[in-house]
Amino acid sequence: MSDLPTELVPLSAEQHDIVELTRAFAREEIRPRARAVDEADIETPWDLWRKAAKVGITGFMLPEEFGGGGFTDVFTQVLVQEELCVGDLGIGNLLCSNGFFADPVLELGGEEQKREWLTPLTGPDTPMTSLATTEPGAGSDAASIVTTAQLMTWRAAKCLDAGLNATAEAAMAKLTASETAAYCTWAAVQTLGGWGYSREFPVEQWMRDAKLEEIEEGTSDIMRLVISRSL
Incomplete structure (x- = not known):
């Protein structure tokens, strides 16, 4: 019985570490503030953003060559966002926003553009970014x-x-x-x-x-x- 797998998809040691980090952050930092942030409505929780930046959460999606966490695979990004959003959906999405901003730059930008726009998104003093998009034409257990x-x-x-x-x-x-x-x-x-x-x-x-x-x-x-x- 001890040889049976204990998880649906085996995770690497690095994936386990980032999942545990974000799970603890969601439990200890996000969930206690979620109601107050929701009631404030238009106020941005900058204190949570700065705490997340200090432990590497805001830049975890970015490549290591630009100072990020190096978790560029979508599966790990999904795992992390699941954990953060257990604390609060809106805050969890907010803390991952730099990764969403970076994606089109990584896909379409030149090397100079990548270094200019992505390097500042890593580290403890990273700014908060956003991405504007549009679409052309457009009872169980x-x-x-x-x-x-x-x-x-x-x-x-x-x-x-x-x-x-x-x-x-x-x-x-x-x-x-x-x-x-x-x-x-x-x-x-x-x-x-x-x-x-x-x-x-x-x-x-x-x-x-x-x-x-x-x-x-x-x-x-x-x-x-x-x-x-x-x-």
Whole structure:
């Protein structure tokens, strides 16, 4: 029995370390501040950003040659963002924003452009960046559903890391994951009744956060269109 695997996908020592780091950061730093940040609405949690930068979280996606953490594979990036977003979805996404900004520079920029724009994004005093994009033209067991959504996301990430066309897999993963999150948080509010709707408890915020995932970076309707075109 001791020879049985203890994890769905074996992780390297480096992956274990970054997962443990971000899990602890989410638990000790993000979750205690999540409600206050949500209530403040338009205030940016700069203190959390600076703490994350000091331990290497904000630059973990960037290549080592520019001073980053070197976790350029999509699978590890997925693992890290999962851990951060357990603390809070909005803050977790915010702390990874430099990686999203860097991606088009890495793909399309020249060497001088990469060094000019990416090197400042590493280290303890990194600025916060953002990426503006647009699109041209454009009732089951909850635990089982969550596991399925996670595995689909991991599969899409592995396909991308292998250099495969993962457009359909990524669309399926986003659709399933976002609608699973929406269903689970809706069910949590329903289960708690009036308490679930109250701002004294975090589930109403989780439901709002989950709804955003059905809208941003490609709505669920667009994901269904992408999937249908791949069939």
